[in-house]
Amino acid sequence: MxxxxxxxxxxxxxxxxxxxxxxxxxxxxxxxxxxxxxxxxxxxxxxxxxxxxxxxxxxxxxxxxxxxxxxxxxxxxxxxxxxxxxxxxxxxxxxxxxxxxxxxxxxxxxxxxxxxxxxxxxxxxxxxxxxxxxxxxxxxxxxxxxxxxxxxxxxxxxxxxxxxxxxxxxxxxxxxxxxxxxxxxxxxxxxxxxxxxxxxxxxxxxxxxxxxxxxxxxxxxxNVADILEVNRLVLEGLEPEIAGVVDDASELIGRVTVGPGAVVRGSRIVGPVIIGAGSVVENSYVGPFTSVAEDCRIIESELEYSVVLGSSVIRGVGRIEASLIGREVEVIPAPRTPRAHRLLLGDHSRVQVCAYL
Incomplete structure (x- = not known):
């Protein structure tokens, strides 16, 4: 066969x-x-x-x-x-x-x-x-x-x-x-x-x-909803493993995997969560059912029930949830003035923003 x-x-x-x-x-x-x-x-x-x-x-x-x-x-x-x-x-x-x-x-x-x-x-x-x-x-x-x-x-x-x-x-x-x-x-x-x-x-x-x-x-x-649901299901069976570095100021709760070369500093991670090889999570919260791929940077942000693909950066943007973020994406805060959203989006993108700034 x-x-x-x-x-x-x-x-x-x-x-x-x-x-x-x-x-x-x-x-x-x-x-x-x-x-x-x-x-x-x-x-x-x-x-x-x-x-x-x-x-x-x-x-x-x-x-x-x-x-x-x-x-x-x-x-x-x-x-x-x-x-x-x-x-x-x-x-x-x-x-x-x-x-x-x-x-x-x-x-x-x-x-x-x-x-x-x-x-x-x-x-x-x-x-x-x-x-x-x-x-x-x-x-x-x-x-x-x-x-x-x-x-x-x-x-x-x-x-x-x-x-x-x-x-x-x-x-x-x-x-x-x-x-x-x-x-x-x-x-x-x-x-x-x-x-x-x-x-x-x-x-x-x-x-x-x-x-x-x-x-x-x-x-x-x-579609995105099904990817997030399957990711949740697979992470339910995750075996915890710490192959990277987690500092004393961080708290890991539940089933968490930190890949080789990954670094967690001053952060709280509530599993099931997988952090890919070479990624950095710093001064952040990563919540249940989240997969962060290799060589990502999660800095001063909150992330939950999401999938982040390789070499992406999320820095200083508050809370992100139920999201699929592609490769080599940069998510950063907008300037404080003027108080407006500034977007660069490809064809067929879908973005949800807060109605009030």
Whole structure:
């Protein structure tokens, strides 16, 4: 069995960060989300991995390399444009050959891994096996309709009026039976080759398609709220470790990790919190469910329930919460006079400011 990881896509819901960075490399507890995907694949005993890459190909290559850090052999498969998940199967045809494969979306996060799912698929070998989970608003997902006996009878992609609350999780398993179906697909109204159409095509051709409803935790980390929520969940299991320097004037409460070369001075940190290697926290408060990446500076500020990416500076700005702050960002106080906000924002930015100065 092989694995296929779609890692292209524009990441429009995470702009402006994804103007310059791959959404699959946004860190969860200071580790890129795609690394969790690679770990799950390796734990399932799969070693051959194809990663479909787009405009951020070089960044993804630099982060993952040849896959040997996970005991994997990685092949990169260029995709000229994000034309749908079924299109990734189409362009991966030569890499996949006639092997069974698991498709695991590179920006999805699934607690518990995929080992059990892969073992079940290897034992039963249906043409396709899909994972479903109940969601509050299924309109943003592929939606499955089951009959009274729990068998799949229909799939819709992002329907306006969903027939159920069962959404497709971003993990799919296929035999080579899917390839002729994908080859015959035409673009949807969105201009994409939909994986839900490929699964429906297998059903209509008489191939067995099996569903598994997961009760575990799953998130598509495609927006800020979901990234912060997944970061919170992962930090809940954080093992405290102090590899850096914490001075006597600082107070660490709960599960706190301070990375190698990091320095904490005169600060209060209430875990779970992770401070990345080489970062400095000085005269500040860092509150629960916060990840600060490597080589950051948090000076005379308060930070809580947030994710800060590498080499950013937050200095003298009071309290920040529920925020995703990109790489090499500088957040500093405005001049006292005139009393006004001064902003330099990229396209698709979103800023919330106090109404009264």
């Amino acid at each position: 092989k694995a296929l990881i779609p890692a292209g896509g524009a990441g429009t819901r995470l702009r402006p960060i994804t103007h310059t960075s791959a959404k699959q490399l946004i860190p969860i507890a200071n580790k890129p989300v795609i690394f969790y995907v690679l770990e799950s694949i390796a734990e399932a005993g799969i070693t051959e991995v194809g990663i479909v890459v787009g405009d951020t190909a070089e960044e993804v290559r630099r982060a993952i390399g040849d896959g040997s850090d996970w005991g994997l052999r990685v092949t990169y498969l260029p995709q000229a444009a994000p034309l749908g998940l079924a299109h990734t199967v189409l362009i991966a045809r030569e890499f996949l050959g006639d092997d069974d494969f698991v498709m695991y979306l590179g920006d999805n996060f699934l607690i518990g891994g995929i080992t059990g799912l892969v073992e079940q698929f290897r034992a039963d070998r249906p043409a396709a096996q899909i994972m479903l989970t109940k969601v509050a608003d299924p309109r943003a997902f592929g939606v499955a309709e089951l009959d009274v006996e729990g068998r799949l009878i229909g799939l819709e992609e992002k329907p306006r009026h969903p027939k159920s609350d069962l959404a497709l999780v971003g993990v799919f398993l296929f035999t080579a039976a899917v390839h002729p179906i994908v080859a015959g697909l035409t673009p949807s109204a969105r201009g994409e080759l939909e994986i839900s159409h490929a699964i429906s095509g297998l059903m209509h051709a008489g191939h067995p398609v099996v569903t598994t409803i997961t009760e575990g935790y799953w998130k598509d980390t495609g």
